[in-house]
Amino acid sequence: MKLDQVFKNNEKWIKEKLILDSNYFENLGKGQNPELLFIGCSDSRVTAEELMGLGPGEAFVHRNIANMVSGTDLNVMSVVEYAVVHLKVNHVVVCGHYACGGVKAAMQSADLGILNPWLRNIRDVYRIHKNELNGITSEEDKYDRLVELNVQEQCVNLIKTAAVQKAARDRGLKVHGWVFDVHTGNLIDLKIDFENILKNIMEIYHLD
Numbered sequence: 001m002k003l004d005q006v007f008k009n010n011e012k013w014i015k016e017k018l019i020l021d022s023n024y025f026e027n028l029g030k031g032q033n034p035e036l037l038f039i040g041c042s043d044s045r046v047t048a049e050e051l052m053g054l055g056p057g058e059a060f061v062h063r064n065i066a067n068m069v070s071g072t073d074l075n076v077m078s079v080v081e082y083a084v085v086h087l088k089v090n091h092v093v094v095c096g097h098y099a100c101g102g103v104k105a106a107m108q109s110a111d112l113g114i115l116n117p118w119l120r121n122i123r124d125v126y127r128i129h130k131n132e133l134n135g136i137t138s139e140e141d142k143y144d145r146l147v148e149l150n151v152q153e154q155c156v157n158l159i160k161t162a163a164v165q166k167a168a169r170d171r172g173l174k175v176h177g178w179v180f181d182v183h184t185g186n187l188i189d190l191k192i193d194f195e196n197i198l199k200n201i202m203e204i205y206h207l208d
């Protein structure tokens with residue numbers, strides 16, 4: 001890929017947008033009002049807007065290695081606070097993906113430097129679901145399942161925040177867990193039982 005091409009692509013994209021709507025950028029400049037916060041993996045194959053068929057202004061996006069929602073990560077916590085409290089999104093999505101390098105690295109024993117504390121959060125997911133995961137004989141299936149369980153646990157981490165608890169109560173905000181299948185392009189809804197998780201964890205994590 002030549003980087004020159006990126007700027008040529010940009011010029012072409014501007015022309016295409018203006019043909020459809022001559023006020024496109026004028027409107028885009030006025031502000032944003034997205035319905036959705038998308039928390040995905042930094043993996044270059046998991047292109048947030050493109051795989052959902054959304055354009056500029058439609059999704060607030062945060063991506064990091066293995067789509068983690070760590071309570072001590074100022075970056076993701078600021079994104080959640082801003083999107084939920086200020087932009088007032090009504091849906092928060094954690095989107096994992098099969099063949100996730102971050103999840104795979106956490107399944108192996110290796111010293112990966114500064115990645116160690118990051119991946120430790122995924123190892124914690126493994127520990128919480130050890131019985132189920134150790135019962136899966138195929139390494140490939142175990143890996144896929146850990147990707148799904150990691151999404152589920154990051155949804156739980158979202159529900160632990162005061163911002164999400166308040167927005168769920170006040171305006172019915174929902175948390176969703178999805179997985180993108182890089183082998184087929186399918187976006188799969190894990191149908192995480194938000195109401196039930198919320199009810200169960202409120203006993204311990206109730207903040208509002």
Ligand SMILES: [Zn+2]
Nearest residue numbers: 041043100101
């Ligand atoms: Zn990944």
